[in-house]
Amino acid sequence: MGKSVLIVDDSASVRQVVGMTLRGAGYTVLEASDGRDALGKLGDSRVNLVISDVNMPGMDGISFLKEMKARPANKFTPVIMLTTESGDSRKQAGKEAGARAWIVKPFQPAQLLEAVSKLVGP
Amino acid sequence: MSLSDALPTFLAEARGLLEAMETALGVLDGNPNDTGAINSLFRAAHTIKGSAGLFGLDHIVDFTHEMESVLDRVRDGALSLNSSRIELMLLCRDHIDRLLEVVEIGSEPDEALLTQGEELTARLRQDLPASAASPSDPIHWAPVTGDDPVRNLGSDPTEGDTLWHLSLRFGRDVLRHGMDPLSFIHYLNTLGEVRQVYTVTDALPPAEEMDPESCYLGFEIRLHSEADKQCIEDVFDFVREESQIRILPPGAHFPQFLALMQAVPEDNHRLGEILVGCGAITERELEHMLDAQARQKSDASPTSAPRLGEALVQEERIQPELVGAALRRQQEVRRRQAQESRLLRVRADKLDSLIDLVGELVIAGAGLQAQVQGQGDTALHESAQEIARLVDGIRDGAMNLRLVEIGETFSRFGRVVRDVSRETGKDIALRIEGAETELDKTVVERLADPLTHLVRNAIDHGIESPEIRQARSKPSQGQLHLGARHEAGSVVIEIMDDGGGLDRERILAKAKERGLLPSDAEPDDAEVWNLIFEPGFSTAQSVSNLSGRGVGMDVVKQAIDALRGGIEIESSPGQGSTFRIRLPLSLAIIDGFRVSVSGNEYVVPLDMVLECMEMPRDLTEGETPHLNLRGDVLPLLPLGAFFGLPKASVTRRNIVVVQWGGRSAGLLVDELQGQLQAVIKPLGPLFKGLPGISGSTILGSGEVALVLDVPGLLERVVSVDSASYLQ
Amino acid sequence: MECRLIQQDRRGSFVLEGELTIHHALDMKQALLSVLAQSESIEISLAGVTEMDTAGAQLLLMIKRAAEEQGVALRLKDHTSAVRTVVETMQLAGTLGDPMLIPGEAADGDHP
Incomplete structure (x- = not known):
C-alpha cells in the first residue's frame, strides 16, 4: 500500500485534482473539506502527510494543524500548507503551529507531487 | 482520469x-x-x-x-x-x-x-x-523569514565532472516537524545517484542527555548528478531555514573543502577523516590541507582567525566563483528588467486607430500623386515623390507594430496535446517549428480557434492508438508537427500528423450519400479532401467530446476564408495528413495591381500577380477557356463575363496571370492601370458572400474599387467550367 | 501501530517489533537503555521492525554507543528490509550491521 496523504481543502476541484495527481503516483489519498471534517476522518489513525489549505470555512487550516499536532497519532506528521501570497501573517501562525512546507496557490499538480515526494518519498 | x-x-x-x-x-x-x-x-x-x-x-x-x-x-x-x-x-x-x-x-x-x-x-x-x-510570482517555496543559509561554496559544474559534495547538518527540530533527512537523501536519487554517504554521528550526545525526538545527525554525501545547483539546493527547501546545507559543485578543490572544514561543527581532523572516508579528498590532500591550515593559524593574529577560510579562498583566487551563483541570479534579474524597459505595452485600440489614420494617409497620398501627375511641375512632383516614399515607410512601420510572433499561440497547444492525448490514451509528441514567425495580431487571434480544432482533430481522428500503431509497425508515439514560415508574401502554417491519413473511400461514400457528388464521380484526391470542408460533413464514426463540439471543418474553412487565406490538405493512407493554411501577411493595407473591366475598377493583390500580358491575337474569345503560357496550359477567366458586366468595346484586351497556393490562372481584363497601395475596407454584411470579391478600397480619385479574392477565383476556375461565362 | 521491546529469555535475548520511529522514540529510548542492565551480553532481534526512520536509526546508534561505554556486548540481528533500507541509505552497516546480510545461525553461538 502506498503512503497515505490527507488533503484538506474546501474546494472540491482542488481535492479532485490533488487526489487524482497523488493517486496516479501511487499514494493513498484521503479527502476532507475543512479542519473539522479532517479531524473526524483522521480519528486516531496516522497518515504520512497532510496537505491543508489555510483559508477554509468551518475550521481553518491553522486551528486544524494545532489540534492535529496535539493528538498523539499525527504529532509528527509533516504538513504542507497551501496558501496565498497575501497571507504572510498567517504563515507565521502556521509556522508556530508546526508547518514547515508551503505551497503558494495557484500551483501546478507537478509541483505538488515534487514536494510530496521530497517529504515522504515516492 | x-x-x-x-x-x-x-x-x-x-x-x-x-x-x-x-x-x-x-x-x-x-x-x-x-x-x-x-x-x-x-x-x-x-x-x-x-x-x-x-x-x-x-x-x-x-x-x-x-x-x-x-x-x-x-x-x-x-x-x-x-x-x-x-x-x-x-x-x-x-x-x-x-x-x-x-x-x-x-x-x-x-x-x-x-x-x-x-x-x-x-x-x-x-x-x-x-x-x-503587480502580479506576484505564481509559485515560490519561500521560507517565512531569514537569509538563505545555503552557502554556495565554489563554482558551478565543470564539463565532464558531475560529482557533487553535499555537507548536511540538519536542525534539531526537523524530525518533530515531520521532515525526515532520509526522505531527502532518497529524493536525491531522483536527481542522480547517491554514491557515498557518510553519516556524521559526532553530535549525538551521551544517552542520558539525548532527546530522541531531536535530530543529531549530519551527512557528507557524494552525489553523481547532471542537475544544476539550484535544483539540488531546492531539495532542501523545507529544512533550509533551520539546517546547514552546503553544496560543493563538482570539481571543488581543497580550498573549498577547507572552507567547509571551518564551517561545520566537527573539528578539522575529524571532518578530514570523514572527507577521506567518503572519497571527497585523498589522504595526501588532507595532510596538505591540515598543514596549510596550521601555517595560517600560526601566522594569523587571534582576531583574524575566524576569517581564515575566507583569506585562503581569496588566495586561491576562487572568489569569483564563490559568489558566482548569487551574482548570476542578480545579473539575470537585471537583464530581465532591462529587457522589460525596452518593451512598451500599448492598448490595441490605440494602435488600430493609428493604423486607420495611416490608411487614410495612404489614400490621401495617392490622391495627391494623381493631381501632381497632371501638373507638369517638376519641383512639386519631386516633393510628392518624397512624401510618397515617407508614407510607404510609415505604412510599413505601422503594420509592423501589429505583428506578433505566432509562438505564443503555438505553445498553448502543448497543453491541448497533453490533455487530449491523455483523454484518448494516445502517446503524442508535439514538435513546433518557426515559432518566431510574425503575423498580424488580428490574424493570430482569429487563427486560434481553427488551429485548436485542427490540432484536436489530428489527435482525435488522425493519430491512431498505440496498439494500432504498433500493429502497423509504426513507433507507438505519434508525432504532431506545428510549423509556420514565410513564403512569397504569405504565411504558411502547417499541422502535420503521422497518423492514418484521410480515408478516401469513406469520404467519397459519404459525399455521394449526401448528394454532394454524383454517384459515378471519380474526383482526384485534392477534390476529395476538400469535401470535408463542406458544411456538416464529418467522417468521424462517433462524435467524441473532443473534436465533436459542433464545430466542423466548414467553420475552420470559413474562419480562414475570412482572413483571405486558404487551406489545403495532403494526405496519404497510413502515413498521415498535412493541413496547410496560407494567409496573407497583413489584413489592412496591401500593394495592389489595378485593372479595369467594362469601366469598373478592380484591385488584385500584387503578391499574387505573376505576370501581365496582352491577350494573344490567336486567342479568340469563346474558342477556348485556356491560355498557353510558354507550354503551360492555364485556365482563363474572363472577369467581365464572370461578374456579368456588359461587354466593352476595347481594341486589345490584357491578361493578368495570378498565382496562389500552387495554382495559377489567367484573368482576362480590359485595361492594366498599374500598381497602387490599397487600404482594404471590409464589405458590409450584405455583400459578404459575393463570389470573387474580398473587399473594397478607395482610389486616390475617390472612386471605389473592388479587391479581387484571388484564392476564391482560382477555386472557381478549377472547379467550374469557365467556358460558360464566355457566351 | 505500536513499538515494543520484548524479553525472550533470561540470557539477554530481546525482540524489537513495530515501528521504530519518532512516534515512539521517547518510550523506546527508555526501553532500550533499560536492557543494558540485564546482562553482559545482549542480543536484540529486529525481526519485528516494520518501519524505521532517522529517529529510529539514532536510537540504535545511541544504544550501540551506550553498550560500548558500559562494557556490554550488544548485537543486533535479523534486520528486516525496513531496517536494511535505512542502514544502507545511511551506510551504517559497519556500526549497526552486526553481520547484517549474513544469515544469523551460522555465526551464532548463543542462540537459544
Whole structure:
C-alpha cells in the first residue's frame, strides 16, 4: 500500500485534482473539506502527510494543524500548507503551529507531487 | 482520469461560489460591515483563484488575484465596501462568469472580454497600494523569514565532472516537524545517484542527555548528478531555514573543502577523516590541507582567525566563483528588467486607430500623386515623390507594430496535446517549428480557434492508438508537427500528423450519400479532401467530446476564408495528413495591381500577380477557356463575363496571370492601370458572400474599387467550367 | 501501530517489533537503555521492525554507543528490509550491521 496523504481543502476541484495527481503516483489519498471534517476522518489513525489549505470555512487550516499536532497519532506528521501570497501573517501562525512546507496557490499538480515526494518519498 | 475530467467539478464549484458571492454582495449592500459576508466573498475569490490555477486557467487566476487583493484589504478593515465597490464587485463576478463560459466551450477569451477584464482590473487596482498591484510570482517555496543559509561554496559544474559534495547538518527540530533527512537523501536519487554517504554521528550526545525526538545527525554525501545547483539546493527547501546545507559543485578543490572544514561543527581532523572516508579528498590532500591550515593559524593574529577560510579562498583566487551563483541570479534579474524597459505595452485600440489614420494617409497620398501627375511641375512632383516614399515607410512601420510572433499561440497547444492525448490514451509528441514567425495580431487571434480544432482533430481522428500503431509497425508515439514560415508574401502554417491519413473511400461514400457528388464521380484526391470542408460533413464514426463540439471543418474553412487565406490538405493512407493554411501577411493595407473591366475598377493583390500580358491575337474569345503560357496550359477567366458586366468595346484586351497556393490562372481584363497601395475596407454584411470579391478600397480619385479574392477565383476556375461565362 | 521491546529469555535475548520511529522514540529510548542492565551480553532481534526512520536509526546508534561505554556486548540481528533500507541509505552497516546480510545461525553461538 502506498503512503497515505490527507488533503484538506474546501474546494472540491482542488481535492479532485490533488487526489487524482497523488493517486496516479501511487499514494493513498484521503479527502476532507475543512479542519473539522479532517479531524473526524483522521480519528486516531496516522497518515504520512497532510496537505491543508489555510483559508477554509468551518475550521481553518491553522486551528486544524494545532489540534492535529496535539493528538498523539499525527504529532509528527509533516504538513504542507497551501496558501496565498497575501497571507504572510498567517504563515507565521502556521509556522508556530508546526508547518514547515508551503505551497503558494495557484500551483501546478507537478509541483505538488515534487514536494510530496521530497517529504515522504515516492 | 485527467485534468479535463475534473473540469466540470471546477465549473460547478466556481458557479456555486459566484452565487455565494452574489448573495454576500446582496447582504453587504444593506450592511457593509457584515464580516461573515465579507469572509465568504473573499473565500469565493480565493477558492476560484486556487482551483483555476490547477487547471492552468491563467486569465482567471490573474483576474481573481486582483479581486482577492482588494477583498483582503476590505477584510483587514483598510477599505470599506461602499456602494461603488459593491457595484464593481458585481461586475467582477459577472466577468468571472463569462470567463467560465469561455472555459466551458473550450475556447479562449476574445478581445472584448479581455478588454473588459483589463478595465475591471484597472478599477480594482485603484484600491491597492502600488506594490501590491503587480502580479506576484505564481509559485515560490519561500521560507517565512531569514537569509538563505545555503552557502554556495565554489563554482558551478565543470564539463565532464558531475560529482557533487553535499555537507548536511540538519536542525534539531526537523524530525518533530515531520521532515525526515532520509526522505531527502532518497529524493536525491531522483536527481542522480547517491554514491557515498557518510553519516556524521559526532553530535549525538551521551544517552542520558539525548532527546530522541531531536535530530543529531549530519551527512557528507557524494552525489553523481547532471542537475544544476539550484535544483539540488531546492531539495532542501523545507529544512533550509533551520539546517546547514552546503553544496560543493563538482570539481571543488581543497580550498573549498577547507572552507567547509571551518564551517561545520566537527573539528578539522575529524571532518578530514570523514572527507577521506567518503572519497571527497585523498589522504595526501588532507595532510596538505591540515598543514596549510596550521601555517595560517600560526601566522594569523587571534582576531583574524575566524576569517581564515575566507583569506585562503581569496588566495586561491576562487572568489569569483564563490559568489558566482548569487551574482548570476542578480545579473539575470537585471537583464530581465532591462529587457522589460525596452518593451512598451500599448492598448490595441490605440494602435488600430493609428493604423486607420495611416490608411487614410495612404489614400490621401495617392490622391495627391494623381493631381501632381497632371501638373507638369517638376519641383512639386519631386516633393510628392518624397512624401510618397515617407508614407510607404510609415505604412510599413505601422503594420509592423501589429505583428506578433505566432509562438505564443503555438505553445498553448502543448497543453491541448497533453490533455487530449491523455483523454484518448494516445502517446503524442508535439514538435513546433518557426515559432518566431510574425503575423498580424488580428490574424493570430482569429487563427486560434481553427488551429485548436485542427490540432484536436489530428489527435482525435488522425493519430491512431498505440496498439494500432504498433500493429502497423509504426513507433507507438505519434508525432504532431506545428510549423509556420514565410513564403512569397504569405504565411504558411502547417499541422502535420503521422497518423492514418484521410480515408478516401469513406469520404467519397459519404459525399455521394449526401448528394454532394454524383454517384459515378471519380474526383482526384485534392477534390476529395476538400469535401470535408463542406458544411456538416464529418467522417468521424462517433462524435467524441473532443473534436465533436459542433464545430466542423466548414467553420475552420470559413474562419480562414475570412482572413483571405486558404487551406489545403495532403494526405496519404497510413502515413498521415498535412493541413496547410496560407494567409496573407497583413489584413489592412496591401500593394495592389489595378485593372479595369467594362469601366469598373478592380484591385488584385500584387503578391499574387505573376505576370501581365496582352491577350494573344490567336486567342479568340469563346474558342477556348485556356491560355498557353510558354507550354503551360492555364485556365482563363474572363472577369467581365464572370461578374456579368456588359461587354466593352476595347481594341486589345490584357491578361493578368495570378498565382496562389500552387495554382495559377489567367484573368482576362480590359485595361492594366498599374500598381497602387490599397487600404482594404471590409464589405458590409450584405455583400459578404459575393463570389470573387474580398473587399473594397478607395482610389486616390475617390472612386471605389473592388479587391479581387484571388484564392476564391482560382477555386472557381478549377472547379467550374469557365467556358460558360464566355457566351 | 505500536513499538515494543520484548524479553525472550533470561540470557539477554530481546525482540524489537513495530515501528521504530519518532512516534515512539521517547518510550523506546527508555526501553532500550533499560536492557543494558540485564546482562553482559545482549542480543536484540529486529525481526519485528516494520518501519524505521532517522529517529529510529539514532536510537540504535545511541544504544550501540551506550553498550560500548558500559562494557556490554550488544548485537543486533535479523534486520528486516525496513531496517536494511535505512542502514544502507545511511551506510551504517559497519556500526549497526552486526553481520547484517549474513544469515544469523551460522555465526551464532548463543542462540537459544
